[in-house]
Amino acid sequence: KRGHWVIHGRGTIGQPPAGATSAWAGMSGAAVFADGMLIGVLRFDAEPSDPRRMELWAEPARAFADDAGFVRWLRADGGRGAWAHSPVSPQQRIRLRGLTHGHDTSSVRLLTRRLRSGPIPAVSIDDDTGFGARLVGRGPLLADLHAALVAGDGAAARDTSAVAGPTHGTRIRPRIRVLTGIGGVGKTSLAAGYVARYGEDHGLVAWLSAASPTALRTDFARLLGDFDVAVPEDGDPVAAAHDLLAARSDSWLVIFDNAPGQAELAPAVPKAGTGAVLITSVNPTWTSRRLVQEVGPLDPDAAVQLLLELSGDDDVASARLLADQLGGLPLALEQAGAYVDAGGGSIAGYLELWGNSRRDLLARGVPLNHPDTVLTTWQLAVDGAVRQEPAALGLLRLLSCYAPNLIPLAVLSDVDDWTSDGGGDQGRLTSSFEAHQVASELAPLSVSPLRVQDALTALRRHSLLRRVGDLLSLHRLVQAIALDHLDPLSRSAWLAEAARRLQALTPPDPGDAAAWPRFAQLLPHAVALVEGRADPAFALVFCSYLGCRHDPAAMLALATQIAAASDNSVSPEQTRLRAQAYQIEARYRESGDTRPALAMVSQLLPRLANVLGPDHPDTLRARNSGAVWSERPGDALRLYAALLPDRERILGPNHPGTLMTRNNLASRTGESGDVAGA
Secondary structure (H helix, E strand, O other), X not given: OXXXXXXXXXXXXXXXXXXXXXXXXXXXXXXXXEOOEEEEEEEEEOOOOOOOOOEEEEEEHHHHOOOHHHHHHHHHOOOOOOOOOOOOOHHHOXXXXXXXXXXXXXXXXXXXXXXXXXXXXXXEOOOOOOOOHHHOXXXXXXXXXXXXXXXXXXXXXXXXXXHHOOOOOOOOOOEEEEEEOOOOOOHHHHHHHHHHHHXXXXXXXXXXXXXXXXXXXXXXXXXXXXXXXXXXXXXXXXXXXXXXXXXXXXXXXXEEEOOOOHHHHHHHOOOOOOOEEEEXXXXXXXXXXXXXXXXXXXXXXXXXHHHHHHHOXXXXXXXXXXXXXXXXXXXXXXXXXXXXXXXXXXHHHHHHHHXXXXXXXXXXXXXXXXXXXXXXXXXXXXXXXHHHOOOHHHHHXXXXXXXXXXXXXXXXXXXXXXXXXXXXXXXXXXXXXHHHHHHHHHHHHHOOHHHHHHHHHHHHHOOOOEEEOXXXXXXXXXXHHHHHOOOHHHHHHHHHHHHHHHHHXXXXXXXXXXXXXXXXXXXXXHHXXXXXXXXXXXXXXXXXXXXXXXXXXXXXXXXXXXXXXHHXXXXXXXXXXXXXXXXXXXXXXXXXXXXXXXXXXXXXXXXXXXXXXXXXXXXXXXXXXXXXXXXXXXXXXXXXXXXXXXXXXXXXXXXXXXXXXXXXXXHHHHHOOOOOOO
């Protein structure tokens, strides 16, 4: 019949009856939806040699759209009789039952495009693709793809030679776009959504798996078979398929899904024709950056919307918190939504589990249109990077200790050897064994800068890392997966090494305004290390920096975090007392009330002097604060006069702290009437 079409699928969508030879047995009569519309009913199942890739024929909806009896039956079964012309929301999807004898068949959602008259070429998919929800927030990106692949943007869109190699003569070259991004960000869903939304602008749509040469050859052979073109005697269908595409006068679209990289894919990319090529790949390294569209995580609002839709929950506040924890990654959001929906729970309940069961949750929840969970997807990516460069694993673990974004490349610079003492104060929190394990994993990176570059390249090839200039970024869930499987002592050893490297980059004087940009760059990573339970003592200098920058709110927040984490320190009492001194100073700066500040610092000073020593810079800083907050001029004058020689002796005559004390002493001296002394 005119209008029949073919669906290529992989995997089982329903449970076949016992003894069935086909994975599709029992699915006859199932409804086929595309973009929320009923477009056909499955009616025939072929039996090719590969049972995993069954060919199904579907009777198009238009073939029986005028059948009054069918329409009455459809409406009696709860359907709205709306198909092929008007959309049906996911909640209203029509479920057909009883079209075959005794079968109870649910709606089968398969990737295709809206049915048109005439034969429709095959579209190959990997699974049951309910891609609609995954396209939340992707409308502008889809529109940009359409403009590039159909309307075009000049030479950039047709720069086929950058991907497929040079062409000869003046043949028209297809337009090309490459979707790249981390695993689970939705590249394949975007390509599927593009077909659903804009497929009618291409006369032919072919979806080819590019994961391996074997998969490509199989799909190219199937494409030839759809047009009754025999596979050449040499057994290579690629050239014949290229000729078929080049000879077509209408538009076409070839999608290469999950390509490993440009070098591997180049021979398969058509070099001529009036069509377009869309490639998905985790590998961002393609010769022409003009052709590459990086697919990033969803923005916060879209991520919240996706979570609410998939979970069935309406708790916007909890959804926003969870979306932030999941970094806007569509696969993680979908997995969490599926977990909540399947268990009848809530997003708030999922959040409660997240803190202590993050790794287990990332392995649970069945994504609707992705073969693997987040945990499996990224573990495969890490394994691939390590096969390419074994030192990549140590580098990934180190970078995972910092904040996700804008990590300075300088943390990878070799620093003084630490294997003899386990990394100084940071290393003493872990056993010598774990410290040496960390050192051994990072040792290859110190052999040559080329090894560092090789490790970065391996991680970047699998989209586990982004690099812009001398700054590196990772997705927060990549970091979580890299660290969550470590035992507590090993994790502490990695945090200690990361803190040690950050400390080596930290300028010595927070009062030096020229060093403030560096402090600002390192501050988020210092906070991340404190939150990760590294020894927080190294971060106290950032409290001083924030005080110098007159940011009491941030100073108080960091000092409070350090005080709360002081038990993780080699010297917990020292760290706690120093943090408390900064807390007192920050609260005074916020309120301006000297009385409680003076009372608290007066109580703290003897303990600081006893624990840190009378000459410790933080003891001197607290003494200076006591003088500043003294309400009686005579007391302040006495305190400044006693402090100045100690600061000159310990810090030096030109240190900013010494100069500040000298200035304050002069001011109070003048206020007392001793102008000559001032």
